[in-house]
Amino acid sequence: MTITEETRFGLLRRRDFRLLWIGESISSLGSSVTGVALPLVAVTVLDTPPFAVGGLAAAAWLPWLLVGLPAGVWVDRLPRRPVMLAADCVSMAAFLSVPIAAALGRLTIGQLIVVALVAGTAKVFFATAYRAYLPFLVDGSDLLEANAKLQGSEQVANLAGPGLAGLLAQFFSAVGSLVADAASFAVSAICLARIERREAHTPKPRRRLRTEIRDGILLGARDPLLRGNTLYGCAANLALTGYTSLTVLFLVDGVGIGAGETGLLIAATGLGGIVGAMVARPMAARFGSARAVLLGKAGLAPAGLMIPLADRGAGLTLFVLGGVLIVAGVVAGNVVFSGFIQTYVPGELMGRVTSSVQLVNFGAMPLGGVLAGALAEAFTVRTALWVMLIGFALSGLILLASPLRRLRDLPPGRLDTRPVTHVGSPHSLN
Template identity: 80%
Template sequence: MTVARTVPPPTSRFGLLRRRGFRLLWIGESLSSLGSSVTGVALPLVAVTVLHAPAFAVSVLAAAAWLPWLLVGLPAGAWVDRLSRRRVMLVADWVSMAAFLSVPIAAAFGRLTTGQLIMVALVAGTAKVFFATAYRAYLPSLVDESDLLEANAKLQGSEQVANLAGPGIAGLLAQLVSAIGGLVLDAVSFAVSAVCLSRIPHTEAARPRTRRRLRSEIRDGLRTVVRDPLLRGNTIYGCVANLALTGYQSLLVVFLVGDTGLSAGETGVLIAATSLGGVIGAAVARPMAARLGGARAVLLGKAGLAPLGLFIPYADRGVGLVLFVVASVAIIGGIVAGNIVFSGFVQSYVPADLMGRVTSSVQVVNFGAIPLGAVLAGALAETFGVRASLWVMLGVFALSGLILLATPLRRMRDLPSGRLDVQVEG
């Protein structure tokens, strides 16, 4: 008999932030997210303004940040399950700090090259693979199962605020100091994150030593995702949704400036306004799950609001821009809220010893679609025009919700409670 996992109602405003261990994780992760958001703008700015790199080199730089998910994503999950999750996160923070500090040092000696920037993106991207995998596996050992939804809401809420503020800070630093200043800020943020992690008063349970082959352990994670209908359905949905949304986002600036006729400044303000959807989604995730039930909250956020994206290609000056902002805020907020609820469920559902491998298996599939989405949208735009390409991408996104409706979620109010029973082969 399946037991429904009910969602506790929101408690105090501060909640888990009163606990020193979680508070330190939250401070470190929030500052690191802000630094990463700044770097997302600062790194290509360094390539363009300092090294005068061509457009192709800048696109290679962007791809280099995501490539490690395809190269090391699966083995990273197995290694994370073998090692101390906190130690993996600490090493990833220090490696990222060193990588980004190498840029201002090389620039000071006049030795900075585009090749070094690409290498920095690869090294930092690899560290992010390990950190993101270990971080999701570590959280369930730091807070109680009943607090996972609140923990994810607070962590993703601060991440969305960082995504909102980061590009503006990067631009301001580029004007006041130089684009390289943004990378220094990111290096400092990783150092702060590492210090916070090292001061968490929490001892992890010893990871079981194993003599099994790495390939067998990777297979355990993949098999768990493939065999479970909830994990499998959400992973396939994430792959299709990421492909569509990445394609849409890759053309957004071109669409707003070229087709809609907005200035660069107006475009920046408009995109910043739509980013508020992530902050709103993080704020409403817990009350929405408590009122509707976890399964219904996931369906509403990820599938129910997705068709509103079809209003976005109507964007034009006047009322059309209002439709654009409302639709963008709704779909971003829905995705963030759905992700928060489902992430808390996965962290309480998947056995702790498999959490790293399951996380990396899901993320390799989800993030592997990102480069393809950008290339596909660009090809469609070249052939049929930017607005037509947006129609296709957002139409695919709207239809991606049907994948979730084909899973057991459609018959549930609450998500299942208890651990998944997994048979690990020897």
């Protein structure tokens, strides 16, 4: 194996990581297919009204609010790989129930909502355990590369999934396309089961659930680096969800282009995610990891202000360029900061910190869609986009107000949690 091949393939040469990467990549593709296929089943098979279709989308995110915090505690109490295996099996069974019920003539919108809730709950456990499991499988020095490869394949899946869902629905029916998602979870489970490295899990004394949840929340809230990134994520997700909820309406009604061209333009902006995953490591090496996070999340955010200026013809370039830059910046910043969190937060608290951060970040997303819709109703879609994207650009100020602005690199080593209720951290600059 030459140096060039070593550089090109990196962690993919290691069997255990390769299995995790393959399973997670295929599972991400299946989940991306489901994001289109499940509403298609509701609309084309059950003739579901719009309000119920919206409820179906909300059901997929609701588990983060309902079980996100206790899931973090349970993940910290248990070996992470078996939790991920169980989540894959539950998701597979949930999605397989749809074609079975359809074949029996018993499929209802109620079942689809239950499937979305069950699969969403399984995803909460899988995503929380997955972020805590990666530092066990990969050395700290390789976490940046690991996150870049995993998020890169996830972005490819997000880009390809909607188109694949359409093809599967066309050739096999919308219900049949859900079999592909069930199969993707089966592949993920098989890959996880074949990983050779096993966790040495020692059961710890259990305290009250509320106390353990509080420890995770306090750690994330009182450390200035974690707190700043969480608050940024909340504000940025609110604004970006509002922006994406209006994208199709803006391009079709506001700009006046067709559905096919709209799909191509939105897919083109998704390329930013792939670019962001590819440039994250070079950015961190050249500018420093802390500066790479700031450049990606705060520095490129104002590029989104090109989007409301888009118009027909050459003006559509503004939409694509603005979309590519903000997506690339967010993904690059997330790759770098994810690797930092996995080396910074103690392993025994990783699940609880992850779940508390995700609760804040994902909890803001429904509000963003509602706010953007209200603004579009009261004014115009273009005005609502201006408000959302100005808000996104300003969200970077939260990071600039954190210790990140005074750092070149994110601090190495673990966060000292003795006691958990301390204020600040040994690495903070307060």
